[in-house]
Amino acid sequence: MQTSWVQYFQQNSERLWKKDFPIWNLVLVVLTICFNLFSNGLFCVFVPWAMVIQVICLINIVTFTWLENTRFWQLNALICGISACVFFYWIMFLEEWLFFFPVPIWFLFLLIWRNLVHPVRKHIRAWYFMGITICVIASILFTILFSAAAKKVQHEEYDTSNPMTERILGMHFLYHTRACFFDGWRPPLHDPAMVIGMRLIGDKDPLEGMTLESRVALYHKIYPSRPVIARCACTIGSGYFDDILWKSIDFHPMKVYKQVSVYENYAVEWNNGRLSEQDFPIFFIDNTWNRIVVNMKEGSDTIVSDYAGSHFIEVSLVEFDGQQMYRLTCIDSISKQFLEIFVLQNGVQIITEPFDAKGSRYCKYWIAEKSINQMEAVEIFYPEIDIRDTVKLYRRE
Numbered sequence: 458m459q460t461s462w463v464q465y466f467q468q469n470s471e472r473l474w475k476k477d478f479p480i481w482n483l484v485l486v487v488l489t490i491c492f493n494l495f496s497n498g499l500f501c502v503f504v505p506w507a508m509v510i511q512v513i514c515l516i517n518i519v520t521f522t523w524l525e526n527t528r529f530w531q532l533n534a535l536i537c538g539i540s541a542c543v544f545f546y547w548i549m550f551l552e553e554w555l556f557f558f559p560v561p562i563w564f565l566f567l568l569i570w571r572n573l574v575h576p577v578r579k580h581i582r583a584w585y586f587m588g589i590t591i592c593v594i595a596s597i598l599f600t601i602l603f604s605a606a607a608k609k610v611q612h613e614e615y616d617t618s619n620p621m622t623e624r625i626l627g628m629h630f631l632y633h634t635r636a637c638f639f640d641g642w643r644p645p646l647h648d649p650a651m652v653i654g655m656r657l658i659g660d661k662d663p664l665e666g667m668t669l670e671s672r673v674a675l676y677h678k679i680y681p682s683r684p685v686i687a688r689c690a691c692t693i694g695s696g697y698f699d700d701i702l703w704k705s706i707d708f709h710p711m712k713v714y715k716q717v718s719v720y721e722n723y724a725v726e727w728n729n730g731r732l733s734e735q736d737f738p739i740f741f742i743d744n745t746w747n748r749i750v751v752n753m754k755e756g757s758d759t760i761v762s763d764y765a766g767s768h769f770i771e772v773s774l775v776e777f778d779g780q781q782m783y784r785l786t787c788i789d790s791i792s793k794q795f796l797e798i799f800v801l802q803n804g805v806q807i808i809t810e811p812f813d814a815k816g817s818r819y820c821k822y823w824i825a826e827k828s829i830n831q832m833e834a835v836e837i838f839y840p841e842i843d844i845r846d847t848v849k850l851y852r853r854e
Contacts, residue, residue: 474571475522475523478567479522482518482519483519485563485564486515486518488560489560490515492558500550500636500647501633501645501646501647502645502647502687503646503647503649504648506650507648507650510539510543511543513539514540517536517537517540518540521533521537525571525577525581526577530578530581530584531580534572535588535591536588537571537585537588538585538587538591539588539592540568540588541568541572541585542593543592544564545561545565546649546653548561548562548565549656550635550652573585596657599621599650599653599654599657600657600658602650603624603651603653603657604654605621606619606621606622606625606663607658607663608663610622610625610663610664615679617680623676623680624648624650625663626664626672626675626679626680627644627676627685628644628662628664629644629672630672630673630676630685630686631686631687632646632647632651633645633646634655635652644697646687673706685706704838704843704845705840707825707826708823708824708826709826710821711776711777711784711824712775712776713775714775714776714781715735715736715737715773716771717772717773718770719731719741719768719771721770721790725741725742725743729741737772737783738753739752739753739760739772739783740752741769751769751785753783753800762785762798764787764789764796764811766789766790766791766792767787767796769787770786770788771784771785772784773786777799778826778828780829780830781802782799782802782829783800784798785797785798785800792811794812795812796808796809796810796812801829801830805853806852806853808850808851808852809851810848811848812837812846813844813846821839821840822837823837823838823840824836824837824838825837829850833849833850834847834849835847835848835849835850
């Protein structure tokens with residue numbers, strides 16, 4: 458007579474439950490952790506409260522058959538109920554990826570069989586359901602908190618006393634929301650409370666449509682003391698740390714209030730007229746190929762670009778580190794190198810050494826935020842081409 462799987466489990470083999478399954482489960486737990494840490498992990502790093510629960514549940518799936526006949530059987534059954542909910546959450550979160558990672562189905566099957574279908578003690582079911590009940594109550598609480606925070610966020614109200622507000626504002630760059638290798642930047646942090654709350658109110662992102670850059674700026678505005686990047690390289694090749702915005706996170710574009718393009722080989726009077734229309738206190742008195750002379754109105758000193766082969770391409774009124782100043786940008790048409798002269802309100806001139814414009818006259822760049830009066834060098838970042846340059850500054854008093 459052939460023995461089916463059901464009959465095989467009903468025999469309650471001591472060797473199977475006390476030795477084989479714990480060993481198999483331990484191997485699966487180790488492989489799961491390694492897969493999560495050393496590949497494009499599905500969960501990445503759980504937030505602290507969830508990490509504690511995950512560790513307890515993973516230990517439980519290895520040891521629960523050893524503890525069911527000890528004096529700790531009630532606590533063991535309670536944790537088995539919680540573990541069953543955790544592994545059910547894994548299944549829900551994995552979605553279509555479950556086909557490639559069926560481990561939680563196996564874990565859930567063992568817990569259901571041993572605690573509901575064929576428990577070794579009479580009252581194990583009651584304690585097992587108590588663990589499930591705790592998880593259901595927690596899920597309802599998560600949903601209430603998420604819903605309340607989501608409604609306020611959508612009205613641009615940010616209740617910092619509600620922990621879900623921080624989670625919502627950190628979506629897609631700190632916290633991922635589903636089993637996707639690239640959720641935004643493939644964010645490294647996983648908070649099941651946020652995911653459960655989001656799923657149970659309809660799987661809607663309260664900030665849907667907002668760009669990642671805007672999300673980072675909003676998060677930093679509401680939580681200025683919190684980091685906007687999680688220092689955890691838990692996925693290999695995910696692109697998280699290589700993303701261009703993280704490389705420029707310490708860089709801030711100058712605020713440009715006014716700017717006028719200056720055209721080479723155009724009459725000095727024509728360029729001066731365009732500057733005058735924008736009320737710039739600057740005018741050209743010479744526009745030869747090798748030497749450019751500009752006078753500031755109201756008695757300021759003459760500004761001279763001694764960079765051979767250069768010509769001005771732009772005059773701007775900018776603000777940098779709270780200081781308003783004029784910025785005159787020169788370019789060498791052959792080498793495509795920039796040279797910039799900053800004129801502070803007190804008349805002090807600061808000039809950079811030439812730096813590479815990377816072949817693009819219109820390449821946008823960001824300058825490291827630090828007082829220009831304190832700088833010996835300027836670090837420049839080109840977001841479009843993912844390049845940094847460090848340029849020395851020279852002062853002309």
